[in-house]
Amino acid sequence: MSEQVIPYKIYLSEDELPKSWYNVRADMPIKPAPLLNPKTFEPMTAEELGEVFCEELVAQELDNDNREIPIPQEILDFYKMYRPSPVVRAYCLEKKLETPAKIYYKFEGNNTSGSHKLNSAIAQAYYAKKQGLRGVTTETGAGQWGTALSMACAYLDLECNVYMVKCSYEQKPFRREVMRTYGANVTPSPSATTEIGRKILEEHPGTSGSLGCAISEAVEVATKTDGYRYVLGSVLNQVLLHQSIIGLEAKAALDKYNVVPDIIIGCAGGGSNLGGLISPFMGQMLRGEQDYKFIAVEPASCPSLTRGKYAYDYCDTGMVTPLAKMCTLGSGFIPSANHAGGLRYHGMNSVLSELYHEGLMEARSVEQTSVFEAAEMFARVEGILPAPESSHAIRVAIDEALKCKETGEEKTILFGLTGTGYFDLYAYEKFNNGEMQDYIPTDEELKPGLDSLDAIPVNKK
Amino acid sequence: MSEQVIPYKIYLSEDELPKSWYNVRADMPIKPAPLLNPKTFEPMTAEELGEVFCEELVAQELDNDNREIPIPQEILDFYKMYRPSPVVRAYCLEKKLETPAKIYYKFEGNNTSGSHKLNSAIAQAYYAKKQGLRGVTTETGAGQWGTALSMACAYLDLECNVYMVKCSYEQKPFRREVMRTYGANVTPSPSATTEIGRKILEEHPGTSGSLGCAISEAVEVATKTDGYRYVLGSVLNQVLLHQSIIGLEAKAALDKYNVVPDIIIGCAGGGSNLGGLISPFMGQMLRGEQDYKFIAVEPASCPSLTRGKYAYDYCDTGMVTPLAKMCTLGSGFIPSANHAGGLRYHGMNSVLSELYHEGLMEARSVEQTSVFEAAEMFARVEGILPAPESSHAIRVAIDEALKCKETGEEKTILFGLTGTGYFDLYAYEKFNNGEMQDYIPTDEELKPGLDSLDAIPVNKK
Numbered sequence: 001m002s003e004q005v006i007p008y009k010i011y012l013s014e015d016e017l018p019k020s021w022y023n024v025r026a027d028m029p030i031k032p033a034p035l036l037n038p039k040t041f042e043p044m045t046a047e048e049l050g051e052v053f054c055e056e057l058v059a060q061e062l063d064n065d066n067r068e069i070p071i072p073q074e075i076l077d078f079y080k081m082y083r084p085s086p087v088v089r090a091y092c093l094e095k096k097l098e099t100p101a102k103i104y105y106k107f108e109g110n111n112t113s114g115s116h117k118l119n120s121a122i123a124q125a126y127y128a129k130k131q132g133l134r135g136v137t138t139e140t141g142a143g144q145w146g147t148a149l150s151m152a153c154a155y156l157d158l159e160c161n162v163y164m165v166k167c168s169y170e171q172k173p174f175r176r177e178v179m180r181t182y183g184a185n186v187t188p189s190p191s192a193t194t195e196i197g198r199k200i201l202e203e204h205p206g207t208s209g210s211l212g213c214a215i216s217e218a219v220e221v222a223t224k225t226d227g228y229r230y231v232l233g234s235v236l237n238q239v240l241l242h243q244s245i246i247g248l249e250a251k252a253a254l255d256k257y258n259v260v261p262d263i264i265i266g267c268a269g270g271g272s273n274l275g276g277l278i279s280p281f282m283g284q285m286l287r288g289e290q291d292y293k294f295i296a297v298e299p300a301s302c303p304s305l306t307r308g309k310y311a312y313d314y315c316d317t318g319m320v321t322p323l324a325k326m327c328t329l330g331s332g333f334i335p336s337a338n339h340a341g342g343l344r345y346h347g348m349n350s351v352l353s354e355l356y357h358e359g360l361m362e363a364r365s366v367e368q369t370s371v372f373e374a375a376e377m378f379a380r381v382e383g384i385l386p387a388p389e390s391s392h393a394i395r396v397a398i399d400e401a402l403k404c405k406e407t408g409e410e411k412t413i414l415f416g417l418t419g420t421g422y423f424d425l426y427a428y429e430k431f432n433n434g435e436m437q438d439y440i441p442t443d444e445e446l447k448p449g450l451d452s453l454d455a456i457p458v459n460k461k
Numbered sequence: 462m463s464e465q466v467i468p469y470k471i472y473l474s475e476d477e478l479p480k481s482w483y484n485v486r487a488d489m490p491i492k493p494a495p496l497l498n499p500k501t502f503e504p505m506t507a508e509e510l511g512e513v514f515c516e517e518l519v520a521q522e523l524d525n526d527n528r529e530i531p532i533p534q535e536i537l538d539f540y541k542m543y544r545p546s547p548v549v550r551a552y553c554l555e556k557k558l559e560t561p562a563k564i565y566y567k568f569e570g571n572n573t574s575g576s577h578k579l580n581s582a583i584a585q586a587y588y589a590k591k592q593g594l595r596g597v598t599t600e601t602g603a604g605q606w607g608t609a610l611s612m613a614c615a616y617l618d619l620e621c622n623v624y625m626v627k628c629s630y631e632q633k634p635f636r637r638e639v640m641r642t643y644g645a646n647v648t649p650s651p652s653a654t655t656e657i658g659r660k661i662l663e664e665h666p667g668t669s670g671s672l673g674c675a676i677s678e679a680v681e682v683a684t685k686t687d688g689y690r691y692v693l694g695s696v697l698n699q700v701l702l703h704q705s706i707i708g709l710e711a712k713a714a715l716d717k718y719n720v721v722p723d724i725i726i727g728c729a730g731g732g733s734n735l736g737g738l739i740s741p742f743m744g745q746m747l748r749g750e751q752d753y754k755f756i757a758v759e760p761a762s763c764p765s766l767t768r769g770k771y772a773y774d775y776c777d778t779g780m781v782t783p784l785a786k787m788c789t790l791g792s793g794f795i796p797s798a799n800h801a802g803g804l805r806y807h808g809m810n811s812v813l814s815e816l817y818h819e820g821l822m823e824a825r826s827v828e829q830t831s832v833f834e835a836a837e838m839f840a841r842v843e844g845i846l847p848a849p850e851s852s853h854a855i856r857v858a859i860d861e862a863l864k865c866k867e868t869g870e871e872k873t874i875l876f877g878l879t880g881t882g883y884f885d886l887y888a889y890e891k892f893n894n895g896e897m898q899d900y901i902p903t904d905e906e907l908k909p910g911l912d913s914l915d916a917i918p919v920n921k922k
Contacts, residue, residue, distance in 0.1 A: 008475065380643060385573040422884070
């Protein structure tokens with residue numbers, strides 16, 4: 001049989017686009033642990049969650065049973081504006097590496113938010129609108145999620161209040177302006193607009209903020225403002241569900257050419273991209289249909305999977321959100337100031353944490369200079385300037401391809417290229433000037449965060 | 462016959478990609494005027510041009526006869542990395558405007574250079590490499606062209622020296638860093654590295670530079686450095702030739718659905734995108750096969766078509782380049798300091814100038830606040846943050862669609878969306894803050910530039 005020529009880019013046609021999201025929880029023999037009420041430590045009910053989140057999103061958050069969740073037509077229409085995203089065969093990278101490996105990447109950066117975040121933003125905004133809400137609040141770090149949500153809210157004519165981690169707000173004024181162009185109200189966090197913000201500012205007057213702290217502020221405003229709810233770009237199971245569109249499209253594209261990946265690699269912060277990419281493949285593995293090797297890649301300076309504990313933890317600094325069981329460094333953890341590469345969240349989504357805990361997925365931590373080296377090589381040969389986050393996956397994809405070069409194995413590698421680095425040029429500048437440094441926290445530095453978990457009553461059982 | 466449903470985005474498959482560029486000059490009954498030697502005012506010979514440009518590019522520059530120029534395989538392979546670019550049906554914009562018009566745009570921003578410039582950059586770099594050169598020099602204003610050339614040179618392992626207009630160098634450090642990430646050497650212009658640069662700095666110590674001045678520097682370095690030639694991202698006929706890939710793909714995509722545009726709109730600075738987009742359609746019109754209305758859109762603050770003279774002029778400030786016959790404001794023209802929207806070049810490509818002179822194309826000038834209003838509306842409904850340059854075309858596309866709303870006509874509009882605005886957020890910030898102002902130069906202000914043309918001997922005939 002003559003081998004079929006694989007094009008540089010595989011695009012699905014509009015009628016080949018997935019019509020449902022895939023819920024990997026339905027195929028998990030051991031379900032992810034439930035969210036707990038931070039006051040009672042009992043599982044959160046739909047009613048309790050409904051005070052913070054939209055009703056349909058609560059239903060999705062709690063749904064461990066339905067394998068397929070139909071995507072509403074309005075969301076499908078929005079998806080058509082920037083999807084399908086291509087699966088790209090990295091011919092030029094393979095040539096550069098002189099590897100027998102076959103490398104593919106699913107590119108999610110071809111939209112103005114610059115990343116995959118839009119996939120869940122439009123879903124969350126849609127359900128908020130459907131519920132008759134006036135607006136939503138959220139937090140954003142580097143700004144990808146905030147931009148995505150601003151775009152979705154502009155499209156649906158919904159108010160959008162974004163709490164942006166102060167250091168990003170100051171270092172990334174352009175991200176702020178994109179959000180403003182889309183009509184969002186952007187506030188640097190911590191701010192004086194919330195109780196928790198004022199408290200944090202009093203205790204740490206010079207703080208440059210953190211994701212956990214911005215979450216606390218956004219949740220406070222959502223619960224205190226009529227017609228508002230809170231939305232979140234990662235960590236939650238509903239987000240993984242929406243992001244399954246990445247894996248579903250990737251699988252459909254590869255299936256067209258009978259390509260089966262041996263290794264699937266994704267960068268991991270809160271888990272939204274990784275979970276979305278691997279879900280349908282993991283489902284096959286859980287059902288015993290196919291074997292894959294999954295690799296989660298995280299920064300050495302924020303190693304929630306490789307050095308965290310699998311325990312219940314707060315999702316925010318202010319400890320106002322429900323507790324999630326996850327691989328975590330403790331809700332007070334903040335990566336060192338010289339960390340440039342995103343993926344800064346202290347914990348990992350519960351589904352992924354459970355899968356990792358069961359040994360169904362590997363994890364690697366990588367240092368940032370090696371990440372930017374991979375980013376630069378990739379940019380030069382593949383023509384796309386990758387986001388630092390995405391470049392974590394590139395790093396490990398290159399490492400795996402180089403292993404194949406040594407062994408002569410023709411493995412097929414698929415990785416998620418979550419976004420573009422147009423708003424990360426400060427970090428690239430540092431790297432170009434040779435001023436970027438690596439930092440691996442010592443065990444002593446991680447200890448207080450990990451110890452804080454033991455103090456949470458439900459972890460004592 | 463039931464009407465065929467047009468998808469949001471029409472992608473050609475790789476085997477449908479054009480294999481040749483289209484040279485509209487072959488179909489022009491009156492050919493564009495030749496380039497003249499700035500010393501003798503005689504037509505430039507291939508030999509003379511060869512001192513500045515690569516040999517094959519000189520041949521393309523002088524070729525008024527061959528309708529189709531095959532695209533070398535190496536360039537086709539590079540094109541596959543980011544092409545085909547989609548033709549998008551602007552369903553959401555149509556709905557927002559409540560217009561019966563059908564609006565399509567050809568989107569060229571889905572690559573790291575952020576614009577269509579890459580189409581010509583890879584061609585020019587390829588021919589330089591093929592000639593055995595060591596490197597190329599060029600100028601860049603906003604930075605799109607410099608970024609594109611850096612990418613092409615990195616891919617082909619060619620040195621790349623970019624003279625970047627000083628005000629852009631300072632206002633757009635991120636553009637500079639993208640170029641550096643791709644290995645380019647970037648110098649703010651005017652600089653002390655060239656004779657002409659030192660001269661300009663002496664005469665105008667505080668100058669923030671201009672494209673014309675950066676061209677002079679890049680040409681000087683190219684002609685004085687062994688193994689170097691100069692390349693240019695617009696204005697030249699060879700660039701229009703390479704950019705015809707835009708129009709060819711757009712036409713092929715529309716043909717698949719039997720769509721024939723009534724109006725074709727492009728923004729116009731030096732003419733590279735406009736010429737590339739309209740060429741194949743203009744060819745049909747010149748051959749008497751089909752009628753179209755073509756509209757070139759330029760900034761009111763740099764109105765080379767609508768208020769310039771059709772005359773011979775220098776392409777640069779230092780008057781070291783050949784003269785081109787074009788619609789021009791005079792080679793000393795610099796747009797007012799508050800102009801934010803790109804398209805700052807003083808003249809227009811010779812082919813387009815001739816077509817405009819013959820009445821085969823219309824031109825409109827638009828003011829920048831109305832351009833950014835259009836940009837913002839477009840971003841919110843279509844999800845793409847457009848470059849200010851591209852937004853000139855959006856403005857007129859919206860204007861034409863609104864005319865259809867008044868008259869009830871169901872016209873089909875095609876416009877070129879040349880790129881994204883991720884590096885133009887300073888301008889968006891100004892607009893978001895209500896600080897952007899319009900500026901239309903008075904006749905008195907334009908007079909010195911236009912009068913300078915009368916002093917050029919060859920214009921006196």
